[in-house]
Amino acid sequence: MNILQKLSVANTFHKSRRTVYLTALTIFMCFLMFSGTTVVMGLHNGLKQLQNRLGADIIVIPKKEAQKHSFEGILYSGKTGYFYFNKNIFNEISDMEGINNITAQYYLASVGADCCFTEVQLIGFDPDTDFIVKPWLQKNYNRQLLKGEVLSGSDVFIPDNGILKIYNNDLKSVGILERTGTGLDSTVFVDMETLKTLLRSSIDLGLNDYNVSPDDVVSSVMIKVKDGYSKFKLTKEINKRFKEVKAIENQDMIKGFAGKLDTAAIVVKIVVAVIWIMSLLVMHIYFSMSLNERKKEFAVLKVLGFTNKSIYAMILYELLIIFSVSFVLGLLMSSVWGLQLKTYLETRLEVPFMYESFSSYILHGGVAVAVSLLLSLIFLSGSFIRTVRMSLFSVLREVD
C-alpha cells in the first residue's frame, strides 16, 4: 500500500462518525436503486409468466362473466368463482376451422376450512385434450391423474401429510405447479371424475347454487390457433356465431393487467428517481461540508509537498473504501429487505412480482447499485476538485 492509500485508510478510520454517516447514506441509495430495479423487473417477469401460463391463444367464457371480469379476478387476484355454459357450444367450436388444439375447463370454488387453508379455485381439466396444465408441471408427472389426486398451485397450503380436505373429501396433492405470481397460484387442478365428486359434495352441503353436471356444461374453452390462421378472425367468428359466450384473445385478456403493471412500474421509477436524486444532493451537501472542514488539512499536505493530483487520489481512495463497503452491505441488506417486502407489495398492490432466479435477482440489483455508485462518484468529484484547487495561501491565512 502506498502512502496515499495508507493516508486514505487512516482518514477513513480516524473520522469514523463521518465515515458512518456517508456509508449509511450510500447504503440507503443502494437500497433505493436495488429495490426499484428488482421491483420493475419483477413486474415485467410476472406479466411474461402469466402470458406463458395462459397457454391458449383464445379463451371462451360465458358472456355475462366476461362483462363482470370474473375470469380476470380468478387469474390475477386469486378471487374464486364458478360459471358455466352449455357443452354443445364447446362441441360446435371444436368443429370450426383454424383450431390446432382445444380443451375445456370446469371451475368450482372451495370453502376455507382451516386457519391456513383459504379459499382455493378448483379447475377440472380433461387430461386427454389438455395443453395448459401439463407443460408447466414442476415435478415429474408421467401418468394420468387418478381420482382423488390434485395438482396444486404454488401458494396452496398443503399439510404435511399431503392431503387437502375440500367439501369433506380427502384429496392427495401429487404435484406443485411453478409459481406465476398471479391468482393461478391459488388454484388446484383436478380431473373431471374428481370434480364431479366435489361438485356432488358441494351440492349436498348446500354450498353450490348450480346443480349441473360436468357432462353437460363447461366453464371455459381454451383454444390454440393453427399457425398462419388469424386469431382475430377466429375470435370474431366465435363471437358472431355464439351469442351466449364471449371469445377473448390472450393479449386482450391481459391488456388491462399489463396496463396496471405499466402504471405501477412508472410510479416506482419516478419515486425511486426522485428520492435517489434528493439523497444524492444530501450526500453532496454533507460531503462538501466535510471537505470544507478539511481545507486546512489539504493546505498542510500541500506545504509538505503533496500535489493537487495526489490529494485528489487520496480523497478518491477514501470514497472508494466507503463505496465498496456500502456496495457489499447495501447489496446484502437490500436483497434481504427486498425479499421481505415482496409479499407485502404483492398483497397490497395486487400485482405479481416474479424473479427468474435468485442469482438473476442479485445480478440485476447489483448492476443497478454499481451504476448508482459510479454516478454518485462522478457527481461528488466536482466537490473535491473545487476544494483542493483552492489557493494554498488563502487557506493558510484563514488558519493564521
Add this chain to the structure above:
Amino acid sequence: MIKHNIFSIAIIILEAVLLAGMYTFWAPCPVGEHIMGCHWVANVSVAVSAVIIILCILNLITKNSSTRKGINTGILAVTVLQGLTPQVLISICKHEHMRCHVYTQPAIITVASLVLILIIADLFVNRNK
C-alpha cells in the same frame, strides 16, 4: 449528549415501534382454535424488543465506555437472535399471503437488520474510546 447517544436513541425508537406493531399493524393472525407458530414469534419478538430497549436505556445512563461496549455487544447478539426468530427458530405458516409473511416477518427482519447496522456503527465509532 444526543451526538454521543444517537445510536441508542434510534434503536430505542425502532424497537418501540416494533413492539407496538406486534400488537397492532404488524400483528400475526389472532389466536383461534389453533395457536400457530407466528403467535410465538410475536411473543418472542416483543420480549427481545423489551430487553433491547432496557439495554439501550442502560447505555444512555452509563458513562463508562467499556461498559457501554459490553452492553452494545450484548445488544448485537440479542438482535441477531431477534432476526432469526421467524422461520429459522420458530416456523411460521406455509401460506405465503398470510399475515405472518406479509407483515410480521418483514417487520421483524427489517427492524432487526436496521438495529444491527446501528449497533455495528456505534461499536465502530466508539472503538477507541
